[in-house]
Amino acid sequence: MAIASVVNPVLTEDPTAASKVEAEAIPILRRSLHDEAIEHIRDMIVEGLLVGGDWINEPELCRQLQISRTPLREALKVLATEGLIELVPRRGARVARLSTQEMADLFEALSGIEGLAAELAATRMSAADFEKLRDMQVKIENLHAARDRLTYFHENRALHLAIVHGSGNSALIKIHAQLIARVSRARYQAILSDQRWDDSIAEHAQVLAALEKRDGPLACERMRYHIAHTGKVVLASVGKTSP
Amino acid sequence: MAIASVVNPVLTEDPTAASKVEAEAIPILRRSLHDEAIEHIRDMIVEGLLVGGDWINEPELCRQLQISRTPLREALKVLATEGLIELVPRRGARVARLSTQEMADLFEALSGIEGLAAELAATRMSAADFEKLRDMQVKIENLHAARDRLTYFHENRALHLAIVHGSGNSALIKIHAQLIARVSRARYQAILSDQRWDDSIAEHAQVLAALEKRDGPLACERMRYHIAHTGKVVLASVGKTSP
DNA sequence: TGGCATAATTTTGCATTCAAAATTATGCAC
DNA sequence: GTGCATAATTTTGAATGCAAAATTATGCCA
Numbered sequence: 001m002a003i004a005s006v007v008n009p010v011l012t013e014d015p016t017a018a019s020k021v022e023a024e025a026i027p028i029l030r031r032s033l034h035d036e037a038i039e040h041i042r043d044m045i046v047e048g049l050l051v052g053g054d055w056i057n058e059p060e061l062c063r064q065l066q067i068s069r070t071p072l073r074e075a076l077k078v079l080a081t082e083g084l085i086e087l088v089p090r091r092g093a094r095v096a097r098l099s100t101q102e103m104a105d106l107f108e109a110l111s112g113i114e115g116l117a118a119e120l121a122a123t124r125m126s127a128a129d130f131e132k133l134r135d136m137q138v139k140i141e142n143l144h145a146a147r148d149r150l151t152y153f154h155e156n157r158a159l160h161l162a163i164v165h166g167s168g169n170s171a172l173i174k175i176h177a178q179l180i181a182r183v184s185r186a187r188y189q190a191i192l193s194d195q196r197w198d199d200s201i202a203e204h205a206q207v208l209a210a211l212e213k214r215d216g217p218l219a220c221e222r223m224r225y226h227i228a229h230t231g232k233v234v235l236a237s238v239g240k241t242s243p
Numbered sequence: 244m245a246i247a248s249v250v251n252p253v254l255t256e257d258p259t260a261a262s263k264v265e266a267e268a269i270p271i272l273r274r275s276l277h278d279e280a281i282e283h284i285r286d287m288i289v290e291g292l293l294v295g296g297d298w299i300n301e302p303e304l305c306r307q308l309q310i311s312r313t314p315l316r317e318a319l320k321v322l323a324t325e326g327l328i329e330l331v332p333r334r335g336a337r338v339a340r341l342s343t344q345e346m347a348d349l350f351e352a353l354s355g356i357e358g359l360a361a362e363l364a365a366t367r368m369s370a371a372d373f374e375k376l377r378d379m380q381v382k383i384e385n386l387h388a389a390r391d392r393l394t395y396f397h398e399n400r401a402l403h404l405a406i407v408h409g410s411g412n413s414a415l416i417k418i419h420a421q422l423i424a425r426v427s428r429a430r431y432q433a434i435l436s437d438q439r440w441d442d443s444i445a446e447h448a449q450v451l452a453a454l455e456k457r458d459g460p461l462a463c464e465r466m467r468y469h470i471a472h473t474g475k476v477v478l479a480s481v482g483k484t485s486p
Numbered sequence: 487t488g489g490c491a492t493a494a495t496t497t498t499g500c501a502t503t504c505a506a507a508a509t510t511a512t513g514c515a516c
Numbered sequence: 517g518t519g520c521a522t523a524a525t526t527t528t529g530a531a532t533g534c535a536a537a538a539t540t541a542t543g544c545c546a
Contacts, residue, residue, distance in 0.1 A: 031332075032332060032529070032530090033529075033530070034320065034529090034530090057497095058497075058498080059496090059497085067530080067531095068530060068531045068532075069498095069530095069531080069532090070313065070529080070530055070531065070532090071529080071530065071531095073317065073498095073499085074316065074317055074320045077277065077317045077320055077321050078320050078321065078323075078324045080321075081321050081324040081325060082324065083417070089274075089275060089498095089499095090497090090498065090499080090536095090537060090538070091497095091498085091538080092497070092498070101413075102413060102414070105412045105413045105414040105415070106414045108363075108412055108414070108415075109359075109412060109414035109415050109418065110414075112355070112356070112359040112415070113355070113356075116352075116355040116359075120351075169348045169351055169352060170344075170345060170348045171345070171348040171349045171351070171352035171353075171422065172348070172351075172352050172355070174326070175352065175418050175421075175422075178418075179414065179418075275499070275500090276499075276500070277499085277500090300527095301527075301528080302526095302527085310500080310501090311500060311501045311502075312500095312501085312502090312528095313499080313500055313501065313502090314499080314500065314501095316528095316529085332528095332529095333506095333507060333508070333527090333528065333529080334508080334527095334528085335527075335528070
């Protein structure tokens, strides 16, 4: 049975879904309950319906998702592996609380991963890929001009994802998705100042310029700088609310 | 109940286990069945008892591990998240088969991650950490001289782990562990030629020298070169048996 | 009333059960 | 014997049941 989504559709769209196709090429018709539960809970965390430190009430969540404990517990195991949930033996599951240090670590890793991806993408992306990237950047600049923060947030993520996909490295793509899942709640929460927004747009342009020149090391350096910068801003923002 | 280990203890030792302690500081006395199943199956894959492409017979594995399907299926979900198992809806689980491309991707990612870790470790490791690293290198060189391949294999991995831990970045440490789990079967299988063994020792020395100089970018570059080199050798080796 | 021991309740981890789907076996026409 | 349709069996996904542990509530005594 399908679980009714209570989350913002803008934040649930998953551009990596296409990569999940089976080797058997059987289109997925009915998804399993645990799979739906995974996405649902993941979204609940990003949406803020489940907050870091919250103990998860299994019977309660079962009622909410209209599923039994078996698929829910399977979902919790997966989310724990992804780092979104903590499983405390004989105590239950709680939403992972990110310390400032962990958040800093995540952004540092993300910066390294995306830097690496950009470096590879610079030499591996096709002309068509570059074309798409340029289109996205135009779209993003228009959203910036229109001050549409929510859509910008979404398109910005899509641009980063496109670059990571441009690396053509399946392992990097997967690692990236996991890291993004863990920081997205904080990124979503962080207030994007006008100054930071302007800077971010400029940094993107710099990264794209390096990619266009097919200068891997330069793209890497600029991407690392960009994400490190984003991390600092997000950290400063969450530091005010939960130190 | 404890699951009897059928695997080589040399390959099951986990230097990262210490980082798994609970925030509650409750020492883990009884581990859960699904947790033991996870490690057991992971080891079975590295050991070659489960080979890529094999369908997993649930009742059979339940009998082998002396557990019911619930914890086994939970374990399979986790291993699928880690990338060691593929879950095909309504068909079951099978051991992930690594294509040459996926293997190349994994080593490329690993090279980037360890390079990044080395870069950070260069500036963050304490004098005591360096001391430990030097001791490990000496030990490794002795194993090389003694031609003890199995112990070398183990100690080599410990050295790499020590460097990654030296980065002080929890996210990188976790990502690294997952990547290592996926390539270790192939690394274990790959025949280490005398030439490659000599080279590897020399490359380690180069990395350590860069770390001692606290030259992050150089350590990064040398580590990336070293792992890329290892990847090429492993790929060439597995390419002969399963293309 | 406060502190603590014990009892009741809830929650967890795992086993078992059950229905639906997939696989394999059987039988029948040709 | 071969090809195909149908029946029997196995396997999967999920719900339920159950015992042990943890949490909360209750009552006793100072």
